[in-house]
Amino acid sequence: MNKDDLRRLRAVEDHSRSFKNLNYVYPVIARRSGGLSLGVNLNTNRACTFDCVYCEVDRSAPLPPAAQKAKVDIPLLKEELGWLLGQVRSGELGKEERFAAAAEVAREVRDISFSGDGEPTLCPDFLEAVRAVGEVLGDFGLLESCKVVLITNASRLHLPEVYGALDELMQFPLGEIWAKLDAGTPEYYRQINRSGVSFEQILSNLDFISRRFAVYIQSMFLKLNGQMLSQEELAAYCDRLRTLLNSGGRLLGVQAYTLARPACAPGLGSLKLSALSQAELEGLAAHIQSATGLNVECYA
Numbered sequence: 001m002n003k004d005d006l007r008r009l010r011a012v013e014d015h016s017r018s019f020k021n022l023n024y025v026y027p028v029i030a031r032r033s034g035g036l037s038l039g040v041n042l043n044t045n046r047a048c049t050f051d052c053v054y055c056e057v058d059r060s061a062p063l064p065p066a067a068q069k070a071k072v073d074i075p076l077l078k079e080e081l082g083w084l085l086g087q088v089r090s091g092e093l094g095k096e097e098r099f100a101a102a103a104e105v106a107r108e109v110r111d112i113s114f115s116g117d118g119e120p121t122l123c124p125d126f127l128e129a130v131r132a133v134g135e136v137l138g139d140f141g142l143l144e145s146c147k148v149v150l151i152t153n154a155s156r157l158h159l160p161e162v163y164g165a166l167d168e169l170m171q172f173p174l175g176e177i178w179a180k181l182d183a184g185t186p187e188y189y190r191q192i193n194r195s196g197v198s199f200e201q202i203l204s205n206l207d208f209i210s211r212r213f214a215v216y217i218q219s220m221f222l223k224l225n226g227q228m229l230s231q232e233e234l235a236a237y238c239d240r241l242r243t244l245l246n247s248g249g250r251l252l253g254v255q256a257y258t259l260a261r262p263a264c265a266p267g268l269g270s271l272k273l274s275a276l277s278q279a280e281l282e283g284l285a286a287h288i289q290s291a292t293g294l295n296v297e298c299y300a
């Protein structure tokens with residue numbers, strides 16, 4: 001991606017997960033995708049196993065109508081995804097006001113990502129949704145050129161119904177898993193991710209899944225009350241990655257993020273979150289790269 005492309009991506013600030021009257025699918029220009037990503041939101045009820053301090057999902061807002069249904073309406077999901085792909089193909093999406101700064105970028109779908117208002121693998125219809133996405137991409141002749149990505153907090157990857165669905169997703173020509181790891185110690189994990197799932201379980205799941213499939217690690221780095229994570233925490237985080245690699249895990253790299261938008265999480269009290277500067281994030285990335293040998297991409 002050249003500098004002009006990057007500038008255009010940065011100009012599109014609207015990351016809303018609502019578009020027109022769609023229930024399950026939304027278009028977004030995402031730097032991590034390098035262009036247009038179509039998100040599939042299986043968590044219209046905003047359910048998640050984590051309660052990250054940096055979460056952007058506003059759980060105090062009224063739930064959308066789709067959240068009232070016990071199951072994901074798979075035919076409707078397929079219809080919405082097909083319609084949106086048609087809008088991309090015809091160039092209509094690029095004419096939307098929110099994509100005005102990136103009309104050309106909005107003409108090509110880089111990925112379909114299971115990434116919504118919660119943890120996608122919590123959805124009991126995850127497998128059906130994976131199959132539905134595969135069918136629609138097949139209908140459009142896009143299976144060979146469009147990634148299908150699961151963005152996950154890794155809390156449920158050990159469950160047969162989840163890794164069974166991933167067996168199918170990873171059979172797509174361009175299936176990918178992006179799994180979260182924000183911490184190196186249980187203490188920091190509890191502070192950042194505030195989950196009832198133990199840190200040991202997360203590490204065990206990452207070990208399990210990365211031996212089954214090659215995965216990317218996604219990590220959020222931010223400042224708490226003006227402080228970056230400590231040197232000890234960073235060293236522990238790098239140790240976790242090395243342990244995964246040494247036990248046969250296939251890690252394709254690390255995607256290092258910092259805050260891009262205000263967090264909506266409740267219960268922060270006096271805790272103030274702030275973003276790392278580009279230079280700070282790049283410094284962290286260089287350290288992780290040299291400590292682990294993994295390629296680290298920065299998304300500031």
Ligand code: SF4
Binds near residue numbers: 051052056117118
């Ligand atoms: S895992 Fe994602 S959706 Fe869940 S609380 Fe964290 S940031 Fe929010």
